[in-house]
Amino acid sequence: MKKTDKAAYQKRLDRIADLFSGMVAQAEVQSQHRCPYRNRHDQCTAKFRCRNQRPPAADDDPAICAHDAELEYRSAWETDPSNYRRAKAKIKKIKTASLARRGRQDPGETGD
Numbered sequence: 001m002k003k004t005d006k007a008a009y010q011k012r013l014d015r016i017a018d019l020f021s022g023m024v025a026q027a028e029v030q031s032q033h034r035c036p037y038r039n040r041h042d043q044c045t046a047k048f049r050c051r052n053q054r055p056p057a058a059d060d061d062p063a064i065c066a067h068d069a070e071l072e073y074r075s076a077w078e079t080d081p082s083n084y085r086r087a088k089a090k091i092k093k094i095k096t097a098s099l100a101r102r103g104r105q106d107p108g109e110t111g112d
């Protein structure tokens with residue numbers, strides 16, 4: 001078996017660290033301008049409402065992101081907690097109705 005050359009090994013580790021630190025720096029710069037929910041087709045993949053969303057070309061497609069990358073994109077995100085609570089309540093109501101149709105009870109409400 002070949003003996004490991006510690007100097008060569010360290011040189012490779014340093015090279016890998018250099019590569020990754022460059023990627024991280026680039027990602028950090030890009031994250032200040034490009035929303036993480038915007039995919040490479042300029043579609044929005046967010047599961048919440050945002051003022052930058054525009055109707056998609058086809059009904060089944062995700063919304064189009066209209067953000068111009070000039071201003072801070074996070075201020076357009078829907079952050080109203082009452083919307084979140086309404087959505088959670090609606091989901092719970094649908095789940096309860098679905099379980100009731102099947103003659104079952106929500107396991108979270110048994111009190112056990």
Ligand code: SF4
Pocket residue numbers: 035036037038039043044045046050051052053054064065066067073076077
């Ligand atoms: S529409 Fe809003 S949430 Fe969606 S990708 Fe664009 S900026 Fe991000």
